[in-house]
Amino acid sequence: MSEDLQSLLEKINRDGVEKANAEAESIVATARTRAAEIVKSANEEAAKAKADAEKAAADYVERAKVTLAQAARDTVLKIEGSVTALLEKLLAKDVDKALADEKNACALAAEAVKGLVGSVEVAAPAKLAPALKAQLAAQKNVTVVLDETLESGFSVKADAGRVEHSFTPDMIAAELAKRLRPDLAALLK
Secondary structure (H helix, E strand, C coil), X not given: CHHHHHHHHHHHHHHHHHHHHHHHHXXXXXXXXXXXXXXXXXXXXXXXXXXXXXXXXXHHHHHHHHHHHHHHHHHHHHHHHHHHHHHHHHHHHHHHHHHHCHHHHHHHHHHHHCCCCCCEEEEECCCXXXXXXXXXXXXXXXXXXXXXXXXCCEEEEECCCCEEEEECHHHHHHHHHHHHHHXXXXXXX
């Protein structure tokens, strides 16, 4: 009987071990399957995160390019404005110097009124008015009047004041600058 018992115990032990081994293999197989699913899911999430990061980086690069282009344009516009203002200031200084010379101012006034018909009025500052009166005395339709608001230069009014041309340093410099601005803009680009 002890042999039967021994054999029974061995059989129970063997069945238990085999059952435990089968369960262990089932658990390991399930774990491997679950691990493969987790790895696959992690790889998919990593690929999605990589694609999202690449898209975000590309979007950032595009925004940076647009921002850089706008900054470059703004810089060029600021430089153009500064150079234009400096040019106008230099032109006004030179024009003011040229108009301070009575001979230049008188010659310019004579050209400005040439060909005008009807009553013409030339307004000038006190220091220039006598020279303009002498220069324009031969023209019967031209009257020279004082304009205390002018420091230099003059203005010409025709057609009962409906047409007026100003020959002040600021106006002449602004007109010269306007004519030079396209060339200046081309140089800045």
